[in-house]
Amino acid sequence: MRTILFDLDGTLADTAPDLHHALHCLQRERGLTPLPFEQVRDQVSHGTSALVTLGFPEAAGAVFDGLRERFIEIYMAHIHRESRLFPGMDEVLEAIESRGMNWGVVTNKPAFLTDPLLRAMGLYDRAATVISGDTTAECKPHPMPMLLACEQSGSSPGQCLYIGDALRDIQAGRAAGMRTLVARYGYIDAAQSPETWGADGFIQHPGEIMDWLPAQAGL
Known part of the structure; x- marks a missing residue:
């Protein structure tokens, strides 16, 4: 990974x-x-x-x-009025970077909203790739944006882990050949059944991502 x-x-x-x-x-x-x-x-x-x-x-x-x-x-x-990283996520990003790995964003949010938000949060220049809903001809659940993210980050799909809080996230990641995690702390309403989405695992808070990280890149 x-x-x-x-x-x-x-x-x-x-x-x-x-x-x-x-x-x-x-x-x-x-x-x-x-x-x-x-x-x-x-x-x-x-x-x-x-x-x-x-x-x-x-x-x-x-x-x-x-x-x-x-x-x-x-x-x-008011795009950065209260928006912030989920608690513990900053430590996760630092851990990824310290292990010689990289990270990126694949969202269906259009670029004219994604880019200014990530810049306001000080994240845009840290990300190896930022793929928005209108970056490619298709958006999630299609694998096209996922594959472009792989290309831009210099990794094959098998070297990537994708984390999301919606069915289309898991569908897109799986279709691209990535491992996937459901962020149970995310925006999932009671009518949804994440356990049926086919993800490789579930996390209850960002800190649990640490359990999925290798000791260093490529291991």
Whole structure:
């Protein structure tokens, strides 16, 4: 194993507070009572459209498009208001780097949101690869972005471990030939069954990633 790849929202970083804030502001602008954080958190990994649908279930067509555009506008203005690495993740990244390995991000979040967030968090230049939802012609669960991440990080799929909190993450990693872990601390709602996704393992908090790291690169 030489490369550890992460999904972004709900795996590497806890971005739910800022995405909830954007939806909160949008609902208040439209005269609605904002949804509580607990109701929004587990939907974050499904993207902006899912969040707008959650907050405005009857919106469709041009109305929905306008709401989504405004949601993104609010989110971009506050993209690093509260978002941060999950507790223990900074130590994991340092351990990866200290062992001569590298790490990267493969997310379905579009690059115009991914890149400024990672830069604001001081992570962009540390990552060996950053693949966003619009970097390749296909996004997860297709393996195309995973394979590009391998190429950019200098590792074969068999030398990579991918960690995510959604079914599409595990599907993409497996299709690319990587080992996969489910981040159970991520944005997984009660209706999902991660044990059926076919992952190689599960972690309850970022520190457990340490158990999967070799003593040094290539071992």
